[in-house]
Amino acid sequence: MRKRAYLSLGSNTGDRATNLNAAITRLSQVGKVVAVSSFYETEPVEFTSQPWFLNCAVAIDTDKTPNGLLQAALAIEQEMGRKRTQEKGPRNIDIDILLFGDEVVDEKGLKIPHPGLPARRFVLQPLAEIAPQARHPVLKKTVRELIAALAAGQAVRIWGASTS
Numbered sequence: 001m002r003k004r005a006y007l008s009l010g011s012n013t014g015d016r017a018t019n020l021n022a023a024i025t026r027l028s029q030v031g032k033v034v035a036v037s038s039f040y041e042t043e044p045v046e047f048t049s050q051p052w053f054l055n056c057a058v059a060i061d062t063d064k065t066p067n068g069l070l071q072a073a074l075a076i077e078q079e080m081g082r083k084r085t086q087e088k089g090p091r092n093i094d095i096d097i098l099l100f101g102d103e104v105v106d107e108k109g110l111k112i113p114h115p116g117l118p119a120r121r122f123v124l125q126p127l128a129e130i131a132p133q134a135r136h137p138v139l140k141k142t143v144r145e146l147i148a149a150l151a152a153g154q155a156v157r158i159w160g161a162s163t164s
Contacts, residue, residue: 001063002031002032002061002062002063003061003062003100003101003103004034004059004060004061004101005031005059005060005061005062005066005069005097005098005099005100005101006057006058006059006060006097006098006099006100006127006130006131006134007027007057007058007059007060007073007095007096007097007098008055008056008057008058008094008095008096008098008114008123008126008127009023009024009055009056009057009058009093009094009095010042010053010054010055010091010093010094010096010122011023011053011054011091011092011093011094012044012050012051012052012053012054012090012091013051013090013091013092014092016039016053016054017039017054017159019054019080019092019093020039020054020056020093022080022093023076023080023093023095024036024056024058026076026079026080027058027060027072027073027076027095030060030062030064030069030072030073030076031060031061031062031063031064031069032060032061032062033058033059033060034059034060034061035057035058035059035130035131036056036057036058036059036130037056037057037058037126037127037129037130038056038126038129038158038159039054039055039056039158039159039160040054040055040056040122040125040126040156040157040158040159041053041054041055041156041157041158041159042054042055042121042122042154042155042156042157043122043154043155043156045120045122045154050090051090053122054159055122055123055126055156056126057098057123057126057127057129057130057131058130059130059131066097066100066103066105066110066112067105067107067110069097069100070097070109070110073095073096073097074095076093076095077093077094077095080092080093082094096114096123097110097112097114098112098113098114098117098123098127099112099113099114099117099134099136099137100112102135102137103137104137104138113136113137113138117136117146118136118139118141118146118149119150120154121147121150121153121154121156122154122156124143124146124147124150125147125156127143128143128144128147131143132144
């Protein structure tokens with residue numbers, strides 16, 4: 001039975017847009033990609049001494065289990081040459097599972113909904129573009145409500161948009 005999952009994709013090394021597009025193409029082999037947000041340029045958080053990211057959100061309908069989807073995402077990252085040399089450091093591709101239907105998963109190596117989801121504008125803003133009414137299964141708030149509750153900060157702008 002197919003479930004709708006929402007993923008966050010990010011890249012801050014190499015040709016960021018090409019990296020995101022390549023990951024989206026590969027995800028189409030994992031399930032049916034039903035929506036892709038605009039690309040957003042975002043300032044790094046936590047480890048800030050690195051280039052800005054390009055992020056997007058993807059909705060995918062998949063027959064995979066949450067763990068199966070995680071394994072597929074990790075395989076895509078590996079195929080694309082991701083090197084995990086520094087936690088939260090620069091990367092050519094990062095794929096995170098944000099939501100998986102209304103499931104809650106708390107296993108070693110896999111937490112759904114993604115624990116950082118409620119606090120990360122760089123994830124919520126692209127997700128709000130494609131799924132504003134998607135509901136966090138623990139907090140019982142929509143993506144739109146989560147983004148409204150964020151404190152100011154975390155620069156996030158549509159990529160290619162004028163900054164003047």
